[in-house]
Amino acid sequence: MAYTIFITGTSSGLGKLTATHFAKQGWNVAATMRSPEKEKELTEYSNVKIFKLDVTDVQQAKQAVQDAIDSFGHIDVVVNNAGLGSYGALELASEENIDWQFAVNVRGPINIIRAFLPHFRERGHGKFINISSFMGITTAVPLGSLYNMSKFALEGLTEGLYYELKPLNISLHLIEQGGSSGNNFVENISWNINPAIKAYDDTTAKLKHLFANVNGSQLDDPMLIVDTISDLATGRNNKFRNIIGASGNALLQMRSSIPIEKYLEKMAANFGL
Ligand SMILES: NC(=O)c1ccc[n+]([C@@H]2O[C@H](COP(=O)([O-])OP(=O)(O)OC[C@H]3O[C@@H](n4cnc5c(N)ncnc54)[C@H](OP(=O)(O)O)[C@@H]3O)[C@@H](O)[C@H]2O)c1
Structure with missing residues (x-):
């Protein structure tokens, strides 16, 4: 009997790469996305079925x-991957952006987990792999409070x-990734800006410059993440928290080795704050 994986947010980036990897490994793949009508690649695999899903919509x-x-008859592994970043000063964020950040990154996984629990309980096993970020364990940049909030919550x-x-024999795992290549994450960031309030302009410009200038050497190979998901799905790895990439590991090492006040000062100094 083929194993089956259910993945959210498979229209681009890590979600699409993960869906493609598992399809090539012979798994059945339930690939979900908001706009299935636009999909051209995953439709090529006979063992992939595409389902329309906006994770914020409980009924959907x-x-x-x-x-x-x-x-597919059953699902073995669920990957909560869909996510996005809302960046900018909290003061400038619209009420909608604040709620949307929580809705996609936190309420989304809650909706999916709750929808799967009856199935996993009935089967007597199941596995959730939640895609977080090292920004879910530590902070590193200014103007990321909403994104940090959402991943800390996850x-x-x-x-x-x-x-x-x-x-209930249902396992949970977290992926703490840093920036990786081949995704639309930076393009999809919603920036909280209000031209009438200039107080945050300098910091915003510094952060935008950082995001625009992240180069290949600072980005992790997304296949490192896919391989970790694969090892978790097949049971080769049972780690609860999986920190991936040099930058995330270095940052988390620093965070745990110095007092929080020193850490915050050091990170702020990177931005001249
Ligand atoms: N790239 C990074 O730097 C980075 C770092 C750490 C963690 N992460 C996390 O990694 C995960 C994957 O991101 P990525 O890097 O692959 O970026 P990405 O290319 O932007 O992919 C995000 C995916 O989430 C989907 N999505 C957004 N809102 C959704 C909703 N309401 N319902 C269903 N799907 C929705 C997007 O679909 P649409 O095409 O419909 O928008 C897209 O398929 C996210 O959870 C992200 O927070 C990324």
Whole structure:
């Protein structure tokens, strides 16, 4: 019996790469995305089925999960990958942007996990792999409070759930990645800006410059992440928290080795703050 993986946000980046990898490995893949009508690559695989899913929509989440289970008979592994970044000063963020950041990065995984729990309980096992970020364990740049909030929340959700799902033989894992190549993450960032308020302009310009100038040597190979997801899915790796890439590892090492006040000062100094 072929194994089956369900992945959110497979229209680009890590989601698409992961879906493609598992399809090539012979897994059945339930690839979900907001706009299936635009998809041209995943449609080429006979073992991939595409389902429409905006993770913020509770009814659509329930429907996509049920349709995927009905199509494949069962799901073994769920990857909560869909996510986006809202950057800019908290003061300048619209109410909609604040809610949307939480809705996609936190409420989304909650919707998917809740929709899958009856199926996993019935089967007596199941696995959730949640795509977080090293920004879910530490901070590193200014104007990222909403994104940090969302990924810190995903970390808390996943860690908290560990206790209630352990007796049900349902496992949870976190991927803490840094920047990687081949995704639309930076293009998809929604920037919170208000031309009438100049107080944050300098800091915003510095952060935008940093994002625009990230080069290949600072980005991780996304296949490192896909390989880790693959090892978790197949049980070769059972680590709860998987920190990937040199930059994330170095940062988290520093965060745990010096007092938080020193860490914050050091990070702020990188931006001349
Ligand atoms: N790239 C990085 O620097 C980085 C670093 C650390 C962590 N991450 C995390 O890695 C994950 C994948 O991001 P990526 O790097 O591959 O960037 P990406 O190319 O922008 O992919 C994000 C995916 O999420 C989807 N998405 C956004 N809102 C959605 C919604 N409401 N419902 C369903 N899907 C939605 C997007 O679909 P649409 O095409 O419909 O917008 C897209 O497929 C995210 O959770 C991100 O936070 C990324």
